Amino acid sequence: MLAKRAWLWLLAGVLTSACGNDNARGGGGETDGGSDGSDGDSGSDEDGSSGDGDSFEFDPAPAVLPRLTALQYRNSLEALLGEGLPVVAVEPDTNPYLFFSIGATSTTLSEFGVQMYEEAAESVSAAVFEDETRRVDLVGCTPSAPGDACVEAFIASFGRRAFRRPLSGVEQARWLGAATDLADGDPWLGVQMAVAGMLQSPYFLYRVELGEPDPDDASRLRYTSFDMASRMSFLLWNTTPDDALLDAAEAGELLDDEGLVAHAERLVEDPRARGAAQDFFAQYFDLGRLDGVTRDPSVYPLFSDTLPEAMRNEAMLLVDDFVFRRDADIRGLYSTRTTFVNDGLAALYGLEAPGATSVAFVPVELPEDGPRAGMLTFSAFLTMNAHETENSPTLRGKYVRERVLCQPVPPPPDDVDTSIPADTGEGKTLRERLEAHRENPECAACHAFIDPPGFLFENFDPVGSYRTLDNGYPIDASGDLDGEALADARGLADLLGQDSRVGQCIVTQLFRHSTGRLEEASELAALVDLDAQFEARGYRFRELLTMLVAHPSFRTVGVAQ
Amino acid sequence: MKFIGGKRLNRRTLLRGAAAGGLVSLALPPLEAMFGSRGALAKADGLPPMFGLFYWANGMPWHAGHGALQGEGAHPDLWTPSQVGPDYTPTELLAPLAPYSPSVATGLEPHTDIPPDPPGQGDGHMRGFMVATTGDRIRPRGFDHPSHTLTALRPTMDQYVAKHDAYYGSAIPRFRSLQLGVSTARFHDYGHWNAISYNGPDSLNLPVSDPAQLYNLLFDVPDDASTLERRANLLDAVIEDAADLRAKLGAADKVRLDAHLAHLDEIQRRLELAAAPCDAPLFPAQSEDLHVKTGIMADMLAVALSCDLTRVFSFMLTSPATTHVFSNLGVPDGMHKTCHDGEWERVRAITQYQMEAFAILLDRLSTTLDPTGASLLDNGLVFGTSEYGEGWQHGTKELPALLVGGACGAVNRGVHVREPDGNFSKVHVTTLRALGIDTDSYGFNGGETTEHLTGILA
Secondary structure (H helix, E strand, O other): OHHHHHHHHHHHHHHHHHHOOOOOOOOOOHHHHHHHHHHHOOOOOOOOOOOOOOOOOOOOOEOOOOEOOHHHHHHHHHHHHOOOOOOOOOOOOOOHHHOHHHHHHHOOOOHHHHHHHHHHHHHHHHHHHOOHHHHHHHHOOOOOOOOOHHHHHHHHHHHHHHHOOOOOHHHHHHHHHHHHHOOOOOHHHHHHHHHHHHOOOHHHHEOOOOOEEEOOEEEEEEOOHHHHHHHHHHHHOOOOOOHHHHHHHHOOHHHOHHHHHHHHHHHHHOOHHHHHHHHHHHHHOOHHHHOOOOOOOOOOOOOOOOHHHHHHHHHHHHHHHHHHHOOOEHHHHHOOOEEEEOHHHHHHHOOOOOOOOOOOOEEEEOOOOOOOOOHHHOHHHHHHOEOOOOEOHHHHHHHHHHHHOOOOOOOOOOOOOOOOOOOOOOOOOHHHHHHHHOOOHHHHHHHHHHHHHHHOOOOEOOOOOEOOEEOOEEOOOOEEEOOEEEOOHHHHHHHHOOOHHHHHHHHHHHHHHHHOOOOOHHHHHHHHHHHHHHHHOOOEHHHHHHHHHOOHHHHEEEOOO | OOOOOHHHHHHHHHHHHHHHOOOOOOOOOOHHHHHOOOHHHOOOOOOOOEEEEEEOOOOOOOOHHHOHHHHOOOOOOOOOOOOOEEOOOOOOOOHHHHHHOOEEEEEEEOOOOOOOOOOOOOOHHHHHHHHHHHOOOEOOOOOOOOOOOOOEOOOOHHHHHHOOHHHHOOOOOOOOOEEEEOOOOOOOOOOOOOOOEEEEOOEEEOOEOOHHHHHHHHHOOOOOHHHHHHHHHHHHHHHHHHHHHHOOOOHHHHHHHHHHHHHHHHHHHHHHOOOOOOOOOOOOOOOOOHHHHHHHHHHHHHHHHHOOOOOEEEEEOOOOOOOOEOHHHOOOOEHHHHHHOOOHHHHHHHHHHHHHHHHHHHHHHHHOEOOOOOEOOOOEEEEEEOOOOOOOOOOOOOOOEEEEOOHHHOEOOOEEEEEEEEEOHHHHHHHHHHOOOOOOOEOOOOOOEOOOOOOOEO
16 A cells, blocks of 8 residues: 555656646655655555554654644633633634644744733633622532632642643642632632633643653654543544543543544544534635635626535535435545535526525435536535636646645746736637647646646536536536546546545545644655555545544654754 | 743832832823923934834736836836936826825845745745845745745844834833734635734734724723733733743744743733723724725724824735735726736726825824824834735836835935835835834845935935
């Protein structure tokens, strides 16, 4: 398997080498690593065994320090303090390489961001402690004096939940001290201040998962049992661990396969896992780009301001259907003939959808002889990869390469004319104008890689409506993928639905999302192992989640240089 | 540890002692007494001129000065005045700003070098934007396509000034700086592109672009002193937690946590300050119209400056490579694509509209008086710039630079300086020297210069 994956990446490198480096494996060394692997056959087992993961060698990267994403922060506040908290503003996430988690490990919080945390902590703690029922529920006892035994016990239990591990003696003294010194004679006020303070502590705002010596391998660290509780909870639930998981961590149950798989399965069964999976897929699909979409209603009467949200919902319902309702081969997202529409999408797709309203989505079967099959023929992809007034086969093709197949596309060379030749009234389709553009050899190398899969979608306009004419001329929607001729988007759907590269790409993206960083070249073998296990389990995403949690690449950490 | 222990406790104790001694309990109107008069006396008092960074997207309509290809359409240069020196005749695109006597530098361009690896660092948006705002290249690492992560190597001018020891000295106002934005459209969702103010790599100051949020930040300050003091004291424990954590981190994360610690220090300082002596304006309206919204944000900014809540701001009208759709001007596509499509007339109309928006901000600054009775603009300096010369080919020649305001007499107003192929960082040197910041040289990685624009610096 190592050889196979390396070969695929080498192929991608060959295809793009005319226009730049292939850095799909993060960092410059992956091509070398790949060829070493294929030459050396470094002990990978050919049958793609799924199970113990130490039949391959890899070196984990050093620890990173993710700050909670905005959603993780809000979810954690609710987990700690209960629902119905005041709405608080926090610094928006950034998503380099698609993922908020990567922004969370690389971006530095601004001063205003720290101020917003301070104000949020003040606001939510005041809301809880002004409500007598609520504060007693939270604290579990009634303090009679600042810093008394009730307060002391609460600091310990709340501290464990907020910091995702027991407080050290120094920390217990520090926060008990705050609850005492800032009480101003009112023990409740003291507890409120301690809560507000712990919610501003970097131990709450950042996921401090630094590992400990690994008894099996002195060259690396392993994540502690509490680190693992945090890692799996934020991956599978997008929120802080619950008490059961912290208890398991405290009992040391999250250091072996059995305990990790058992708890991962429990978490995946919980409704919170559905939201977390949707959050991952929304980022992997890059659906944030739907937020700014505008279209002129006089040109696109089927478009409305609420349609982008419906497009997003359609994608999320599909994910939920594939992952949680049917536990099906996730690659089917790209070939499915079942989808979910509200009234606006039904009109856009020209489908009957009884029961659909603006807010009610219903499952529909796409007609066998219709033009659509798979996510890439649904309006989210078609719209966000088009311009306001015309299609962009380049953006659509780039999405297929980069997002679906994880093949990087390098930037255009500096100082090259990147404008598309204007419509000179000679009666050309956009495709014909783009093909003329490719006569420039500087552009041709990359655009021959990007555009042919993008041309497959020319039958769909910038909001995803089906069309047969462009600029009044018949559309040629044929294209190809890596030399395989395809008649239209349905041909691509059939191909992608069974393409192992689609599965590998999802492994790569989930690895990035879950670790908050790009994979290192030294981790390639671990990804290859995950590929094999994912394939062996029928590309079911739920299986991938539990398999990743127990995988050595998710449980170990390199020693910082 | 730097952030705890004797030094900071001493500072806080000192502050409280001062408060007890009545130093900050001055009755209104205290401002003239506190600040003295500006203008000629400002420097003697150690109070620096106000400084603002104004940013608009996508440069200007292209012409032959941008390159041979750009010249093929024979489009006129609507920006560069035909005369140099004082009292130039404003061109079509400078006309909206004429009432505020802008000094303008033309012909300048980035002089930073362009490393070949990773490819793409010559991209006009990123190179021009970084040179205009920092005098340096973009950070090469993390530039990677497709992420297109735009990030600075060093602070942008607003932050460089706001954090320079020679600027505020010990008289730090409530906010070292404010970051405001108007359009919320951005080039794409990832890799930043939604801010023009940086502290350094991957450390952005996102603009506040919601008028209500700006209002709350500036004017909705709780006035219960004991609550504020408790919140300030609470941060001592937070800072101790952070200091413990710091010791366990690798180098890169230490840098991030140090920034967090510095911010905590700043927030604590702000909580310790009494509520600002400032007459809050009415709660702001909301508007999606960029001109109306510019006025709303500028109104609040002008009050904040006149009350000395801050002396430094950045004002991002539109973000780099903006996708803002100027449908009010009959432009159907986002601006970035409109540039790419070579829609010159539309780019002209949008640029004029953006200059009119700049004029709205300058109007508020010129009609609002500071405590000495001079206008904010007379005693301040606004540096207006964009990301490249023009957007069709992303050409960085003729990168625009405007210096508007008198900077307490340090800047000659209404002057046109022209230096074809000149180093853009001369604008930075001029700006910094006008603000009283000694600057031997500015510009980096090939962009270094020791020269200011002689006609503009008084």
